[in-house]
Amino acid sequence: MIPVYNEAAALPACLEALAGQTAPPFEVLVVDNNSTDDSVLVAARYPFVTVLHEKRQGVLHARSLGFTAARGDIIGRIDADTEVAPDWIKQLQRVFTEDSELLAVVGQMQYLYGKTGALVNWFDRFWRGRMARLLAPAVPLQGANMALTKSAWNRVKSDVCQGPGHEDIDLSYHLSRLGKTAHDERPIALIAFRQAYGSFWKFVSYVLQTPRDYRRHRVPGAWHMYEVALFVILVYPVLAILARGADPKTHRFSWRYIWSGKHEPRVNPATFVD
Numbered sequence: 001m002i003p004v005y006n007e008a009a010a011l012p013a014c015l016e017a018l019a020g021q022t023a024p025p026f027e028v029l030v031v032d033n034n035s036t037d038d039s040v041l042v043a044a045r046y047p048f049v050t051v052l053h054e055k056r057q058g059v060l061h062a063r064s065l066g067f068t069a070a071r072g073d074i075i076g077r078i079d080a081d082t083e084v085a086p087d088w089i090k091q092l093q094r095v096f097t098e099d100s101e102l103l104a105v106v107g108q109m110q111y112l113y114g115k116t117g118a119l120v121n122w123f124d125r126f127w128r129g130r131m132a133r134l135l136a137p138a139v140p141l142q143g144a145n146m147a148l149t150k151s152a153w154n155r156v157k158s159d160v161c162q163g164p165g166h167e168d169i170d171l172s173y174h175l176s177r178l179g180k181t182a183h184d185e186r187p188i189a190l191i192a193f194r195q196a197y198g199s200f201w202k203f204v205s206y207v208l209q210t211p212r213d214y215r216r217h218r219v220p221g222a223w224h225m226y227e228v229a230l231f232v233i234l235v236y237p238v239l240a241i242l243a244r245g246a247d248p249k250t251h252r253f254s255w256r257y258i259w260s261g262k263h264e265p266r267v268n269p270a271t272f273v274d
Contacts, residue, residue: 003062007080104148107187132183145189
């Protein structure tokens with residue numbers, strides 16, 4: 001399931017990655033959230049895609065419509081700028097088959113290829129693994145690469161919060177009250193880091209929203225999220241350079257691409273942080 005708002009440029013690579021899966025998807029739902037570009041036309045070019053429409057603005061509403069409409073037992077969730085590995089679906093199937101008690105899983109995020117990318121990806125895996133241990137059972141989920149059972153969604157869909165905040169973090173909390181969620185590095189997705197394209201202060205607000213969400217739900221150990229927030233804020237200059245130097249075709253860092261002028265911050269529809 002992919003919530004979409006003005007993502008015509010990123011969507012083809014996302015859908016091509018799904019088309020090339022070693023285990024074909026049961027269905028692919030693209031939930032359009034009032035896009036004003038060609039997102040719907042792009043999605044309609046792929047015969048395996050079903051396009052749904054959510055008129056209530058906000059990724060929260062698009063997410064909920066997609067999860068509710070999904071017909072499979074396991075619902076994979078990615079963003080329009082996510083490119084999943086060829087065995088992503090196969091690995092998700094393996095993860096849920098190995099643990100029948102698992103309700104949801106967040107996979108491994110990768111940002112760049114090459115030597116520079118290896119270092120960035122290592123830091124990301126380190127912090128995700130650390131937070132998964134320290135905040136268990138409320139393992140932080142991320143909408144760019146996650147999956148949950150349809151039965152779990154049916155149990156929490158009337159309880160998830162409807163206000164501002166990271167909707168995937170809110171979902172993490174509600175699912176953790178029902179049972180087991182986990183961080184597993186086998187389902188891999190290449191994701192964009194477009195939050196670093198915008199202003200520093202918007203980036204800070206985005207990063208600090210996660211610990212706020214955990215505190216709002218009174219998750220034990222929520223203060224640990226400030227460790228991640230502080231680290232990411234301190235290295236923002238480096239992150240901004242790496243993000244803006246990421247060539248969208250090769251997914252490698254290039255100094256020349258920094259000055260290309262083709263960097264558009266990720267759109268945040270309405271008031272909900274996505």
